[in-house]
Amino acid sequence: MQISSQEDDVWIADRNFCTLNFLSGIVARKGYFIIREHQCFLWYDASEFRHIGSVEGGTVFEQTVKVSDDEGYLSNIHFSRTNYCSREILAE
Structure with missing residues (x-):
């Protein structure tokens, strides 16, 4: 493409x-x-999730990850992976 x-x-x-x-x-x-x-x-952990802020209804975390191509070779590009947790999930 x-x-x-x-x-x-x-x-x-x-x-x-x-x-x-x-x-x-x-x-x-x-x-x-x-x-x-x-x-x-395919991605590989490069860091722990870290708190980056709060938004209405929840909290946002970020993690830096390495990625892999179809042949399994690591790319030299690092991506930021974010995770949103709603207040209901955090309360559990």
């Missing part, structure tokens, strides 16, 4: 676009993305 992306573009997409080739293309063009993680997307 060839993308038309320019510097500082922000892509917002669902998990079907969560592939290393697609995301690497955005990064190579100095763009940004907010994409729901696909179940098959």
